[in-house]
Amino acid sequence: MDGMQGTSILSWMAWTAPTALFFIFIACCLVAMTVWEILVPGGDPRHGILGLDTTRGDRLFISLLGSAFICLAYLAAFGSNLWPAVAICVLYAIAVFRWV
Amino acid sequence: MKKTFDNKAWFLVLPVFLMVLFNSLIPLMTVVNYSVQETFGNNEFFWSGTRWFEQVLHDRQFHESLMRQIIFTGLVLLIQIPLGLAIALCMPRKGPWVSVCLVLIALPLLVPWNVVGSMWNIMALPDIGLLGKAINGLGISFNYTRQPLAAWFTVVLMDVWHWTSLVVLLCYAGLVSIPDAYYQAAQVDGASRWSVFRYIQLPKLKHVLTIAILLRFMDSFMIYTEVIVLTGGGPGSTTKFLSIDLVQKALGGFDLGPAAAFSIVYFLIILFLSWLFYTLMMRGEAK
Incomplete structure (x- = not known):
């Protein structure tokens, strides 16, 4: 990361590979959702098990926000090895997209 | 008639x-980058992983500030x-007093935040302030x-x-936009004042109240300057909010x-609670 920080015009933003990957993942999610919506339009909001009417975009938002809290809760309870938390987040996101 | 779609309209937004990118996304990305690094200045950063998040999540001071913040926002x-x-309901809808009331109600919103803090600082002083002196004059010991x-x-x-005032103005705008036909129908049915409020005014104010609650929640949860x-967060740390x-x-x-890790946790709490308020208040709206 030294070269990245020292020479890049974005050095003041203090980029690191993991944070760059994180934002690339978020951007990919948004692009994938857009492509999905163009290819297979999602239609009206759906009434899920939480009693909420959600579109695909809402479900992505609930998945990402919930995942952030899952990671924070896991971090507070079990420490910095977050891979199990990531697995829980993936299962949570699948459940949200399937049932919420 | 065939409906046409022109996606060029997107260029108008x-x-x-671009504005959101520069004033929100780029600073947010920078905060995320800072939250996983250590710096001693000179634009040099060292990877520290999730250490700051763990520190914040186990920080007793953070828990106490968060609790104070939740209580303060709930009270407010x-x-x-x-x-x-209630004030919006009492305000006149027609006549010369409308402008007078609106101007008087809007006045507190025009005062800069630091001036508000200074005004109340002086007014609540126990020895020379109007409020402090009055409360002490009633025999109640008061020293903020x-x-x-x-x-x-x-x-x-x-x-x-x-x-x-902000809530009053929003509610007032919502109230004056209710067509007279609703009130006339209620009058024909012999509806009481309470029924008019419960079944006409309150449902019609739902969206306005949602906006008012969201704005007041977000703003009070981020209060800084006035306090x-x-x-100054005192006495001790008793008014030290997030x-x-x-x-x-x-x-x-x-x-x-x-501080960056703290900011992200703070941001996530505000985002979650705002989403929760909005979702609960707009629940069933699609039907």
């Missing part, structure tokens, strides 16, 4: 996207929303610089004075990493 919402609605309860009372009163000028704690970490201690 491009300036807004419980007072300002019903009070603002020493008593936590007095400090909380002053801070909440100040916020109610400053921001109830720092009025009490933003004060954050600024002390970031600027006082120059702990950019922990």
Whole structure:
């Protein structure tokens, strides 16, 4: 990361590979959702098990926000090895997209 | 007639996207980057992983600030929303007094935040302030610089004075937009004043109240200037809310990493609670 920080015009933003990957993942999610919506339009909001009417975009938002809290809760309870938390987040996101 | 779609219209919102990019997304990305690194200045950063997040999540001071913040925001919402609605209901809808009332109600919103803090700082002083002297004159011991309860009372009163006007103006705008036909129908049916409020005004104000609650929630959850000028977070730490704690970490201690992690947790809490408020209040709207 030294070269990245020292020479890049974005050095003041203090980029690191993991944070760059994180934002690339978020951007990919948004692009994938857009492509999905163009290819297979999602239609009206759906009434899920939480009693909420959600579109695909809402479900992505609930998945990402919930995942952030899952990671924070896991971090507070079990420490910095977050891979199990990531697995829980993936299962949570699948459940949200399937049932919420 | 065939409906046409012209996606070129998206270019019209491009300036807004660019503005959001520069004033929100880029700073947010930078904060995320800082939150996983350590810096000692000179634009040099060292990877620290999730250490700052763990530190923040186990920080007793953070838990206490968060609890104070939740209590403060809850109190403020419980007072300002019903009070603002009640004042809006009492205001005249027609005639020369409308402008007078609107101007008087809007005045507190025009006062800069630090001036609001200074005004209440002086007004609540126990020896020379109008409020402090009056309360002490009633035989109640009141000194907001020493008593936590007095400090909380002053801070909440100040916020109610400053921001109830916003709720009043929003509710008033919602009330005047209700067509007369609804009131005429209620009059024909012989509806009571309470029934008119419960079944006509309150449902029609739903969206306006949602906006009012969201704005007041987000703003009161991020309160800084008024409190720092009025009490400085004291006495002790009894009015030290999240933003004060954050600024002390970031600027006082120059702990950019922990402060960035703190900011992200703070942001996520606001985002979650705003989403929750909005979802609960708009529930069933699609039907």
